[in-house]
Amino acid sequence: MIHNDQRKPRPRPTISDVARLAGVSISTVSRVLNDTAPVSPEVEQRVLQAIEMLNYTPHLAARNLAVRKTETIGLLLPEVGNNFFAPLLRGVENAIRPTEYQLLVHASLRVPDPAPWRHSPIGEHNADGMLVFVNSMDQAELLRNYERGFPMVLLFFTPPSNARIPYVGFDNTTGLCQVVEHLVQVHGRRRIVYLRGPVGNFDSEEREAAFRQTMERLGVPVYPELVARGNYSSISAEQAIQELIERGVDFDAVFAGDDDAATGVLAALRRNGRSVPEDVAVVGFDDIPFSVHLNPPLTTVHAPVEQAGYVAASKLLSLLAGETPELATRLPVELVIRQSCGCNRT
Amino acid sequence: MIHNDQRKPRPRPTISDVARLAGVSISTVSRVLNDTAPVSPEVEQRVLQAIEMLNYTPHLAARNLAVRKTETIGLLLPEVGNNFFAPLLRGVENAIRPTEYQLLVHASLRVPDPAPWRHSPIGEHNADGMLVFVNSMDQAELLRNYERGFPMVLLFFTPPSNARIPYVGFDNTTGLCQVVEHLVQVHGRRRIVYLRGPVGNFDSEEREAAFRQTMERLGVPVYPELVARGNYSSISAEQAIQELIERGVDFDAVFAGDDDAATGVLAALRRNGRSVPEDVAVVGFDDIPFSVHLNPPLTTVHAPVEQAGYVAASKLLSLLAGETPELATRLPVELVIRQSCGCNRT
């Protein structure tokens, strides 16, 4: 027996269908839908019934057009699949849930559009405001949106100096300071390799500055051959360390850039027979859930990613409510000492 | 000096503004925007210039309303923060990128709306089609959408028997069969604890059935005290194992449900002084990126999550193109043998 799977072209019911069935005008239907004006109980009942019968759902695009709001906020990401993307999104969702807002996520991967007039895939044409992740929007467009008064909040980078756009990030400086001090003062490491993040990454640069500054303060030289390029990923970190070892460079500790990179560092070290933390101590940044399960458990700096998402979304929400949230939020990070630095050996 | 940050109420330019500035009608502007009809070069030039000057961007909601398409596809998730959510999203994005479609993501967390007429936060009112993750939409609504002919494809669960909705999932049966055989035939384990997934989870149930079936085929009893409740999370798995140990239950292997759970299992085992894999072998499912970095490296079943996202999105896209994609796709999984089962000891 053939199952009848014809796509029934029965069009979705509109507000007029409901109105007709209920024997009222569309204005009245709209009113019971939105509770914007009193409607007599019996009429309301009829309308509700009609809605039920037709299985009617209002068409959001039409409503948006009429009220000139989209009720959605956008989240622009440079890529997707980053390991701390999940907690970030969770934070954003938590902030948004109690509101009427939807979340529109777009991972750009920067494929520039030939048509000059269609700017970002998400912008004031389809969102009331947006969360902009570092490196997901070029500065020109950022500024253009700002000029227009489009509500935005920045994640993990600061706005150009003349634009007063709220942002949230981590207190990279304190975090780096703590972890470096720990390496140097507690464990006496001096030849510390510094694995950079992606070029142009805000956090990465801030962290490097803090690193150099702290090292200087502690009177430990930053050996040029010990700062290597990474991009916050496991493989690139693994390669970088492999290369250092092959080049015969001597080092007794590595700051991996982030925890993802740290796993790569651990792998490379293990493969080359260097023991952690005896031969070389390794520390990360972020404290992703897996760090505790690494071998050895990773000493790292805990960055409250979920909270960052929550705070950023909250800021945007308050912006949308016409308030003016605090401009800058640097979330505190915390050194979490496990074993990869040399502490807590069993 | 006070920076002037007044939100300039200058309204966004509309197509009429462009038309006026260019000295043409809005129809003409629309035509150059969409290239839907020939426009003389000089006029086109004028329009383009006006667009440029006004920094005009078409209002998507209005366009959507007019063309009766939203150009977005929805992704409905039961929660966010799942560890294989990132690769899934990556797959979906990859499939979508070459198209005009946007991605609207919503993590539900099931807070039922009191208003009966506003169904899902994402549906035919704001998307042309959607990807439905297991447990993110109740069956009634699924069916209602299906009746309406709303394009959907299901992720990791099969539709109710009478609904011909495409879906993609993993070949759980083969995967489980392989891993269990490995445990039993290669390593001679017999008292295997089986950690379930969340109740009502499709994959979980399919896997359990396969587990029992394979065990029977191999002539190994499934001890009731060895099947424990988990929910594909590290903590719950840790608790479950802890409890088994405290109850004095004897076992020599554990199938953890998924890799997240496996980390919990490893932690519990380590804490109780059981060595892996000597005392107990542990295996997972999914092969998330971290599995290789666990201690010991986890033997698991590789599930192509990103591919699942890609395939699902492709199916939806073809549905939207009016084609009829293959109904069911079970992606092949593959046993990846590392050390936690007892192989490859150094």
Add this chain to the structure above:
DNA sequence: GCGTTTTCTGAAAGCGCTTTCAGCATAGCA
């Protein structure tokens, strides 16, 4: 040179909704 295409353009009708405005009862008040 005149009808006939062909090319380009604008007027206007919608898309499905909200919202103002006015209208009509009915209730309240004197």
Add this chain to the structure above:
DNA sequence: TGCTATGCTGAAAGCGCTTTCAGAAAACGC
């Protein structure tokens, strides 16, 4: 009883766009 509040409802305008339709101008055919 007449008057103004009050409560409820519908007509109609409009949100910013696309798309038919028809008209004007230019190009073509003979």
